[in-house]
Amino acid sequence: MAKSFNHIYSSQEKLAEYISGNNLDFYPTVFIQIFLGQVPLDQAKQIRAQIISYLPKAVIIGCSTDGQITDGKIVNDSPVLSFTVLEKTEAVSKLIKIDEHHKAHETGRHLAEKLVGLETKAVILFASRLEVNLHEILQGFHAVSPKVPVSGGVSMDVPGRHQSIVLTENEESEKGIAAVALNSSSLIVQSFINEQWKEVGRPLTVTKSKGSVIEKIDHMKPLKVLEHYLGERFVSRLPESGVEFPFLVKRSEGVSTLFPLRINGNGSIEMSKEVKQGDSLTFAFADLESIVDCSLRELNRLRRKPVESLFIFNCAARRQFIKDFTKAEMEMMAEIASTAGFFSHGEILMDGSKAPELYSHSLTFLAISEDDQLLPINRERFQYALTPEGNTRVSLTQLINASSSDIQKLNENIQISEEYYRSLFENNTDFVYSTDLKGRFNSVNPTFLKTFGYSESELIGKLSISFIFEEDVPRIKRHFFRTLSGKEQFYELWIPSKSGEVQLFHIKNIPITIDGKCVGLFGIGRNITEQKKTEEK
Numbered sequence: 004m005a006k007s008f009n010h011i012y013s014s015q016e017k018l019a020e021y022i023s024g025n026n027l028d029f030y031p032t033v034f035i036q037i038f039l040g041q042v043p044l045d046q047a048k049q050i051r052a053q054i055i056s057y058l059p060k061a062v063i064i065g066c067s068t069d070g071q072i073t074d075g076k077i078v079n080d081s082p083v084l085s086f087t088v089l090e091k092t093e094a095v096s097k098l099i100k101i102d103e104h105h106k107a108h109e110t111g112r113h114l115a116e117k118l119v120g121l122e123t124k125a126v127i128l129f130a131s132r133l134e135v136n137l138h139e140i141l142q143g144f145h146a147v148s149p150k151v152p153v154s155g156g157v158s159m160d161v162p163g164r165h166q167s168i169v170l171t172e173n174e175e176s177e178k179g180i181a182a183v184a185l186n187s188s189s190l191i192v193q194s195f196i197n198e199q200w201k202e203v204g205r206p207l208t209v210t211k212s213k214g215s216v217i218e219k220i221d222h223m224k225p226l227k228v229l230e231h232y233l234g235e236r237f238v239s240r241l242p243e244s245g246v247e248f249p250f251l252v253k254r255s256e257g258v259s260t261l262f263p264l265r266i267n268g269n270g271s272i273e274m275s276k277e278v279k280q281g282d283s284l285t286f287a288f289a290d291l292e293s294i295v296d297c298s299l300r301e302l303n304r305l306r307r308k309p310v311e312s313l314f315i316f317n318c319a320a321r322r323q324f325i326k327d328f329t330k331a332e333m334e335m336m337a338e339i340a341s342t343a344g345f346f347s348h349g350e351i352l353m354d355g356s357k358a359p360e361l362y363s364h365s366l367t368f369l370a371i372s373e374d375d376q377l378l379p380i381n382r383e384r385f386q387y388a389l390t391p392e393g394n395t396r397v398s399l400t401q402l403i404n405a406s407s408s409d410i411q412k413l414n415e416n417i418q419i420s421e422e423y424y425r426s427l428f429e430n431n432t433d434f435v436y437s438t439d440l441k442g443r444f445n446s447v448n449p450t451f452l453k454t455f456g457y458s459e460s461e462l463i464g465k466l467s468i469s470f471i472f473e474e475d476v477p478r479i480k481r482h483f484f485r486t487l488s489g490k491e492q493f494y495e496l497w498i499p500s501k502s503g504e505v506q507l508f509h510i511k512n513i514p515i516t517i518d519g520k521c522v523g524l525f526g527i528g529r530n531i532t533e534q535k536k537t538e539e540k
Contacts, residue, residue, distance in 0.1 A: 007312040007341040009073040012082040030088040037065030038083040038345040062094035063172035066129040069159035070346035075337030085343035092187035096171040100179040107136035111143025119148040124190040128155035128182040138276035141359035156316035156347025196352040198365035199293035209282040224270035246363035247320040250284040302385040309377035315344030456501035486512040506532040
């Protein structure tokens with residue numbers, strides 16, 4: 004049996020009654036998860052001491068939480084204690100305190116080496132803070148034990164509240180990770196993650212980074228990018244707001260999520276995992292319709308499987324974004340088996356099928372059982388109808404997605420137009436230049452530079468008439484102003500090169516018009532010196 008008994012903690016007396024009333028002290032192994040809410044460290048230690056006084060051999064793992072889950076209910080104010088009694092399974096805990104000198108990958112390897120054995124079927128892991136570099140820790144764990152499922156979440160480290168903590172039966176830490184291994188050849192474990200995204204907006208490129216810190220996005224300070232797209236309020240609420248609108252990063256190995264943790268003093272941002280220069284980033288928006296469909300498929304699959312206990316780790320942002328469905332989802336899961344868990348600030352699932360990730364805006368769970376002969380629950384298929392608010396969110400998601408697609412197509416068309424223009428400009432055998440409204444050069448093509456022998460720096464920002472003969476200036480000014488008035492101009496002009504060689508050119512001036520206003524002109528020149536000599540001859 005791997006059955007869970009869940010108790011909403013209120014006092015030591017009520018706790019003693021609950022343990023005695025359910026005969027929890029009769030079982031060989033009792034694994035306890037403590038979802039502390041926002042109680043301070045001294046009270047957390049007091050609750051742990053009370054539990055150990057009644058169950059001295061219990062294995063404990065716990066963390067601070069901002070919303071606790073118990074048997075289909077969401078509890079906000081009180082700690083929840085989940086007692087899982089195990090007849091054939093051993094539970095072993097481990098806590099690692101993390102300081103600024105730790106190497107995250109090695110920490111993960113060390114955890115796996117100390118915790119995982121030949122009969123380990125699953126690991127539950129809690130982290131006190133996002134800043135412990137959990138992604139790299141998971142990578143190290145995976146390097147040692149790639150086949151062992153790992154599930155859990157990150158404690159809610161919300162600014163202005165009590166410091167987040169993790170604990171086991173022996174110790175606690177305000178910056179660390181706590182984990183429990185479940186060891187048994189008889190234990191049946193199933194894992195699941197529901198993470199569904201739609202991309203929003205245009206792709207952004209990481210142009211400078213170091214480790215998990217982005218220093219430049221599209222050559223701009225990341226702080227300015229976040230403020231521009233998500234606003235100052237989003238930035239002020241980090242890291243809590245980071246999981247609401249994560250980035251999708253596209254690499255050769257696939258697409259994954261990462262989210263901002265904090266803004267540094269120089270305007271750079273620290274991310275939830277390593278970022279590489281050249282990475283393509285897009286903002287992501289949770290796809291409610293896909294989330295609901297995915298969850299219902301899994302619930303209807305799970306109701307036919309042997310499940311005695313469900314440990315759920317659900318994103319706090321997801322709870323806010325889809326409040327009605329989150330409540331209904333917890334109630335449906337409680338019909339399958341006893342449920343316990345918490346709302347996290349980053350979700351963990353590692354099942355051996357792909358590289359480990361730290362997820363956001365997702366739900367993960369572990370379903371366990373020691374009895375493979377359990378009968379399926381007797382009920383019809385799970386269903387859920389979106390509320391009016393949910394339908395509004397689906398429509399909003401569709402609108403954002405369609406708008407994003409339109410913007411992407413527009414950008415693609417602009418890029419194609421720019422490439423056509425650039426090809427015409429760069430590869431033209433005639434010289435091509437442009438000026439502003441005062442006649443100053445703002446672009447010249449390679450043929451221009453080759454023809455006259457100047458470098459680009461010698462030309463850009465200089466008045467074009469300063470490179471022609473003085474006696475031609477009045478005539479060229481007339482052509483210039485006629486062009487700015489909207490009339491194309493054609494004329495011939497002798498122009499000296501930097502070396503003093505004088506050649507004759509046929510010039511065409513075209514106005515540059517944006518939104519109906521002239522902002523400058525293009526000039527195209529063809530060398531007709533030899534043609535003129537032939538005509539004269």
